[in-house]
Amino acid sequence: MTRFTPFDASEFLDSEDAIAAYLAAALEDPDPGLFVAALGDVAKARGMTEIAREAGLGRESLYKALTPGSKLRYETVRKVMDVLGVKLTVSSG
Template sequence: MALIPFDPARFLDSEEVIAEYLTAALEDPDPDVFIAALGDVAKARGMTQIAQAAGLGRESLYKALMPGAKPRYETIRKLVDALGLKLSVAS
């Protein structure tokens, strides 16, 4: 029996699920976890459309979301805005 690789993007089908997924990713001290989660959400929403909405080339977006990438805050902010999300800080 062949195993199919797990793809979280297949399950990111509502705003609530996406918010919970990204919130959990932000709790991890490794920034790559949040960047990967943003990539999963962008994939679920359509990478080409998100890249256009963020004002980025599709290839640039893929590079920014690759494991080990160190995207600038400006890039993350554009992506978050393009996804229609809002980051907040709570104590």
């Protein structure tokens, strides 16, 4: 019998380019929960405790905020993205 382990994207987010491509791809999906989950994967790859501390958030609060289905506030997204060193950009279609 073949056994599978759960896929964990955070294990593959080991460079700035990989992180940027991952978040950009997540933003292309119309489901905002996908972006929230992707942001959580990136925070996990970088160290959730460290990200929470630098963003001025509690670790548990950050985990809850980055759970798909959460009502994530833009302010929180901005703080986390600033700490991660990534930014959202807008371009015409």
